[in-house]
Amino acid sequence: MINPTTRVYRKQLIEGFSIPAIIHNGSYFFVDIDVYADGRVECWHFEDIEHFKKDVRRGWVVSGIPDNNEISIHGLGSWTIINGSWLFDKESFIDYVLKLIKELNPALENIYQYSQKTVNGIKIGESGNGSVYKEHKRTPNDLFPEKITGESVNLFYKVNNEYYLTKVLVFPDLTISLSRLEKTVDINLEEFEELINKEIIVSEIPAGSIVNIYGLGSFTVQEAQYTTDIKEKLLEVRDLIKELKGEPSAIDVCREAYQRYIDHPTLNNKEQLKISYEAVPDHQKMYVGDMDTKDTAVRMIIYGEQEIENWSHYRVAKAMGEKLPTIQVPTPKEESDE
Structure with missing residues (x-):
């Protein structure tokens, strides 16, 4: 053959x-x-x-x-x-x-007629959102x-x-x-x-x-x-x-600004992150981060490390008397300090 x-x-x-x-x-x-x-x-x-x-x-x-x-x-x-x-x-x-x-x-x-799909023993689901x-x-x-x-x-x-x-x-x-x-x-x-x-x-x-x-x-x-x-x-x-016109969304712009700050934590990049974050609709701000931390890390950079106290994982751990989780974010520096 x-x-x-x-x-x-x-x-x-x-x-x-x-x-x-x-x-x-x-x-x-x-x-x-x-x-x-x-x-x-x-x-x-x-x-x-x-x-x-x-x-x-x-x-x-x-x-x-x-x-x-x-x-x-x-x-x-x-x-x-x-x-x-x-x-x-x-x-x-x-x-x-x-x-x-x-x-x-x-x-x-x-x-x-549906049949469950598996790959290497893992069940695979499908999205049917039209x-x-x-x-x-x-x-x-x-x-x-x-x-x-x-x-x-x-x-x-x-x-x-x-x-x-x-x-x-x-x-x-x-x-x-x-x-x-x-x-x-x-x-x-x-x-x-x-x-x-x-x-x-x-x-x-x-x-x-x-x-x-x-x-x-x-x-x-x-x-x-x-x-x-x-x-x-x-x-x-x-x-x-x-987005439909192929342009970056406010969330995309904010994610890029966040990554730029993580790579180069300068005061200017912090300000650009603040501008882009505040341009995201309030009910969508949670999507600028990952599924666990949501927008907590971004808010800590912009508004201060006390923002971690509003993170759901932190609040649950505090209520249960467990060790408090942490999120590490870099401190901004002057351009000349890099």
């Missing part, structure tokens, strides 16, 4: 829908789950339709939240809710997802329109004194779509900022407000546990546009 010496691979594009749901993992986390034409559903697990059914029936994926519990919305906030009114129960939600798969794949061809996109037709009869990839954030869209939890789709050409509504609203960045100034698009809502989630249900806000300032969300949107 002749052994080929050139290896190849291919990528497969599988269409899908993104729909709202709740992950019940101790607390209730609002998510968009991605439903694909091959029957796979991304719901923090990415297996196959039979596994998805089990996830719904065992309460991992839910379509509503009991009153007096909190809904946590990533990057936006957490609220205690009452007067919940939800569209689905377990079986009707499963049926809804099956209908979406049928719409995407009428003949139900090539439905995926890419949001819009189509750009180069000609009126373009059969294969270009897919322009975007990013998304969650915000509230105020209509007649009620709020809609909208999925804000952001694209590199400065266009924005307010999705997860009965009818998508297409605007540009300037119009988006104007809606923020008019308090039509907001990140904080008063107690007693009615919130609608198109395709899932509605509830009344009883109390906010924490929220994100709309100015920080606008910074995030602008940052996403930079």
Whole structure:
């Protein structure tokens, strides 16, 4: 047998829908789950339709939240809710997802069957997070329109004194779509900022407000546990546009400034680190460091070593009377001292 010496691979594009749901993992986390034409559903697990059914029936994926519990919305906030009114129960939600798969794949061809992948005895997981996109037709009869990839954030869209939890789709050409509504609203960045100034698009809502989630249900806000300032969300949107255009994000710039300071701990590099860190949206500052220390080391450099006292590992160790963990950061020097 002749052994080929050139290896190849291919990528497969599988269409899908993104729909709202709740992950019940101790607390209730609002998510968009991605439903694909091959029957796979991304719901923090990415297996196959039979596994998805089990996830719904065992309460991992839910379509509503009991009153007096909190809904946590990533990057936006957490609220205690009452007067919940939800569209689905377990079986009707499963049926809804099956209908979406049928719409995407009428003949139900090539439905995926999951098998656990292992490499050297280690279980390998997959991410099924889809890419949001819009189509750009180069000609009126373009059969294969270009897919322009975007990013998304969650915000509230105020209509007649009620709020809609909208999925804000952001694209590199400065266009924005307010999705997860009965009818998508297409605007540009300037119009988006104007809606923020008019308090039509907001990140904080008063107690007693009615919130609608198109395709899932509605509830009344009883109390906010924490929220994100709309100015920080606008910074995030602008940052996403930079990334989509191939430019470094504020987090990337800060990480580079941090590494530059570690390599050359000068007063000037410390000041540049401070400027870049403070340009990162507040709710994203934790991502400038690693998974353990978050932004603690950066804050220690900028604001002083006492910042370690706010590090979760430090606080837990102190509360338990254990040896306190440390983080070593270099002291800044004058340029001439190097």
